[in-house]
Amino acid sequence: MKKVFRLIVFLILLVVIGLSIYLLYKSPNIGLLGKKVEIPDKDYNYVLGKEDNKSYSVKEYQKMDISKINIWDLKKQNSDTVAWIQVDATNINYPVVERNDNNYYQNHDFLHKKINTGAIFGDSRNNWENLNNNTIIYGHHVKNNTMFGSIDKMFTKDWQEKSSHLILTKTTNKIYVWEIFSIYEVKTETYYLQNTFQTDDSYLEFLNSLRKRSAYDFKINLDSGSKILTLSTCNDLDDGRLVVHAKLK
Numbered sequence: 001m002k003k004v005f006r007l008i009v010f011l012i013l014l015v016v017i018g019l020s021i022y023l024l025y026k027s028p029n030i031g032l033l034g035k036k037v038e039i040p041d042k043d044y045n046y047v048l049g050k051e052d053n054k055s056y057s058v059k060e061y062q063k064m065d066i067s068k069i070n071i072w073d074l075k076k077q078n079s080d081t082v083a084w085i086q087v088d089a090t091n092i093n094y095p096v097v098e099r100n101d102n103n104y105y106q107n108h109d110f111l112h113k114k115i116n117t118g119a120i121f122g123d124s125r126n127n128w129e130n131l132n133n134n135t136i137i138y139g140h141h142v143k144n145n146t147m148f149g150s151i152d153k154m155f156t157k158d159w160q161e162k163s164s165h166l167i168l169t170k171t172t173n174k175i176y177v178w179e180i181f182s183i184y185e186v187k188t189e190t191y192y193l194q195n196t197f198q199t200d201d202s203y204l205e206f207l208n209s210l211r212k213r214s215a216y217d218f219k220i221n222l223d224s225g226s227k228i229l230t231l232s233t234c235n236d237l238d239d240g241r242l243v244v245h246a247k248l249k
Contacts, residue, residue, distance in 0.1 A: 098122035178246035181220035
């Protein structure tokens, strides 16, 4: 009997260890640097795409209306491209890349150059053609306010009162408009990175918990049919994260 009990305990421990390793691999947010990254701004202004025999740098793309950005053209430069993201009244205006290896773009840029600022990248579980309940995007918190460094602005009264609180994402065939409903700081965790739920009630409970965390009341209604977008970055504190959630309009 004791042997059977020990075997059961051993098997449970194996499952727990296996699950922990799986979550660590599937949740790149855990591996992001715990402090801001510093890099000269000029290092990020490389040629991003080519169209009509003309080359466009990152900054030239950032001046375009998002409707004019050709995701298929960007895919020619990097086949991992899945979208473009713009966040109102911030410096967040970048291509989004994604691959099965959740860790690669933590230290590689859009053109696969190794660099400590990495790229803006999506969680490997995302489905851009048929959105999950929770679509997740990560980026480093860079000191010169590139990448996700300007998320800090969202915690200021000026941004909260003057911004439209909108996020735009463009895929190969659609532009999505998202309304921000929650911004907060949190210790490293995987709770807000969930993207599948067993019941509508469990999903609604999840949404309400995210809204209650917010440092500002955006007065956005949520229900079990809501699709959300999550932005996650590090902050100045060890093991800390800045998180943004937005609801699909």
